[in-house]
Amino acid sequence: MSEDHQLRVSKIRxxxxxxxxxxxxxxxxxxxxxxxxxxxxxxxxxxxxxxxxLARKDIVKVxxxxxxxxxxxVLSLIAPDATINIVREYEVVEKHRVERPDVVEAVLSxxxxxxxxxxxxxxxxxxxxxxxxxxxxxxGTIVRESIASMIDT
Amino acid sequence: xRHDHLITSKQLSRSDVETVLDRAAEIDADPVAVADRxxxxxxxxxxxxxxxxxxxxxxTAMKRLGGDVVDMGAVESSSVTKGETLADxxxxxxxxxxxxxxxxxxxxxxxxxxxxVDVPLLNAGDxxxxxxxxxxxxxxxxxxxxxxxxxxxxxxxxxxxxxxVHSLAYALTNFDARQHFISxxxxxLPREVVYxxxxxxxxSGVREHESLExxxxxxxxxxxxxxxxxxxxxxxxxxxxxxxYQIDLETLERASDDLTVMHPLPRVDEIAPEIDDTEYAAYFxxxxxxxxxxxxxxxxxxxxxxxxxxE
Numbered sequence: 001m002s003e004d005h006q007l008r009v010s011k012i013r014x015x016x017x018x019x020x021x022x023x024x025x026x027x028x029x030x031x032x033x034x035x036x037x038x039x040x041x042x043x044x045x046x047x048x049x050x051x052x053x054l055a056r057k058d059i060v061k062v063x064x065x066x067x068x069x070x071x072x073x074v075l076s077l078i079a080p081d082a083t084i085n086i087v088r089e090y091e092v093v094e095k096h097r098v099e100r101p102d103v104v105e106a107v108l109s110x111x112x113x114x115x116x117x118x119x120x121x122x123x124x125x126x127x128x129x130x131x132x133x134x135x136x137x138x139x140g141t142i143v144r145e146s147i148a149s150m151i152d153t
Numbered sequence: 154x155r156h157d158h159l160i161t162s163k164q165l166s167r168s169d170v171e172t173v174l175d176r177a178a179e180i181d182a183d184p185v186a187v188a189d190r191x192x193x194x195x196x197x198x199x200x201x202x203x204x205x206x207x208x209x210x211x212x213t214a215m216k217r218l219g220g221d222v223v224d225m226g227a228v229e230s231s232s233v234t235k236g237e238t239l240a241d242x243x244x245x246x247x248x249x250x251x252x253x254x255x256x257x258x259x260x261x262x263x264x265x266x267x268x269x270v271d272v273p274l275l276n277a278g279d280x281x282x283x284x285x286x287x288x289x290x291x292x293x294x295x296x297x298x299x300x301x302x303x304x305x306x307x308x309x310x311x312x313x314x315x316x317x318v319h320s321l322a323y324a325l326t327n328f329d330a331r332q333h334f335i336s337x338x339x340x341x342l343p344r345e346v347v348y349x350x351x352x353x354x355x356x357s358g359v360r361e362h363e364s365l366e367x368x369x370x371x372x373x374x375x376x377x378x379x380x381x382x383x384x385x386x387x388x389x390x391x392x393x394x395x396x397x398y399q400i401d402l403e404t405l406e407r408a409s410d411d412l413t414v415m416h417p418l419p420r421v422d423e424i425a426p427e428i429d430d431t432e433y434a435a436y437f438x439x440x441x442x443x444x445x446x447x448x449x450x451x452x453x454x455x456x457x458x459x460x461x462x463x464e
Contacts, residue, residue: 112260114258114259114260114280114281115259115260115261116239116257116259116260116261116262116264116265116279117261117265119238119239119259120238121238121239121240121265122238122240123240123265123268135345136261137261137264138260138261138264138265139259139260139261139280139282140260140261140282140345140349141260141345142344142345142348
């Protein structure tokens with residue numbers, strides 16, 4: 001982490017640091033994780049900070065919560081280069097990358113107005129993850145672009 | 154065949170299709186032999202959209218197997234108008250019937266409904282999605298008239314919204330058929346369907362055209378579908394496009410003498426009535442085949458689930 005970076009986003013004691021998020025996607029990352037600050041979570045968010053790997057990147061720090069691999073893998077849809085750091089007592093004790101899951105549930109809403117999942121039925125949205133997009137398990141619609149706009153908030 | 158429900162033709166292997174078609178042929182040859190096979194069985198009909206052929210042929214099929222139907226009736230007179238969800242409706246009617254047939258305007262409705270019931274659920278059309286029982290009667294008709302091996306088929310008309318087309322195209326990948334898709338550019342196959350056909354390893358067998366002319370002489374089967382007025386912004390645009398996808402005897406002068414012409418019906422003016430009495434026409438036979446094929450399907454699903462079991 002650069003000196004410049006530390007000035008912008010402070011270190012956390014225990015929790016999760018999601019680094020190397022594509023610039024501008026930090027709020028979508030929080031939306032996918034269902035974190036909006038209303039539960040009193042301590043959050044630090046840096047957006048469009050300089051990065052060696054990504055020119056501009058976002059960084060999200062969540063104090064007091066260790067996110068599981070299942071929770072973070074869904075981030076691969078909008079932040080495929082993200083790295084996950086689990087921090088305990090200011091030290092990074094685990095570091096891993098996000099992996100594309102086979103299926104994502106209850107995260108995205110189907111953009112097809114003709115899909116049964118848009119009808120107020122008691123059904124959880126489910127998307128199969130393809131190499132280059134996602135596909136609704138109910139109506140079969142394939143979405144390759146603007147996946148962030150489908151995040152169910 | 155081992156399936157709890159029939160939702161899409163994508164779930165059917167070649168062996169599954171042949172099991173249904175073989176059973177339909179047996180029933181077609183001797184319907185009296187199965188007249189009491191499912192006595193006492195009740196089929197629940199849930200049609201959230203208008204239907205003539207599909208609904209009546211399911212009703213006929215169940216009754217010819219010795220069973221009966223319970224019909225939700227028109228949506229306007231059901232609890233749906235009170236805001237009941239589809240999930241609740243199917244869970245209630247599951248308690249009245251041994252199997253359910255569902256037609257619904259929303260894509261994915263049959264998939265979702267099947268997650269809420271234990272009795273077999275057969276998809277009779279979900280929006281622009283799938284219509285697998287129509288596909289099986291289409292395949293039965295093709296097998297009888299042209300054979301399913303080494304088949305060259307042209308599928309023409311509204312390929313974008315036509316669920317019978319999507320289901321048939323998936324099913325034909327089991328038979329390595331050469332498929333020609335003929336439509337105006339605005340009504341081409343959805344990219345999702347093309348993706349699936351490529352995934353099924355049949356990408357090289359899928360060809361899209363805007364005109365029937367070039368491919369007609371090579372076809373064993375021409376499957377015509379209706380182009381609907383409401384898909385076009387104005388009447389003149391519709392007339393211009395639709396006119397190019399209508400066939401008459403003059404059109405068929407360049408076709409093989411053995412060509413089989415099919416249509417899921419209802420037709421408007423896509424096929425001139427002068428073709429009806431020729432050897433080409435198989436569309437009324439196709440509609441009649443709905444009964445033995447749906448009898449076969451009901452027999453297979455009900456037998457697998459404990460009804461009329463002597464297999």
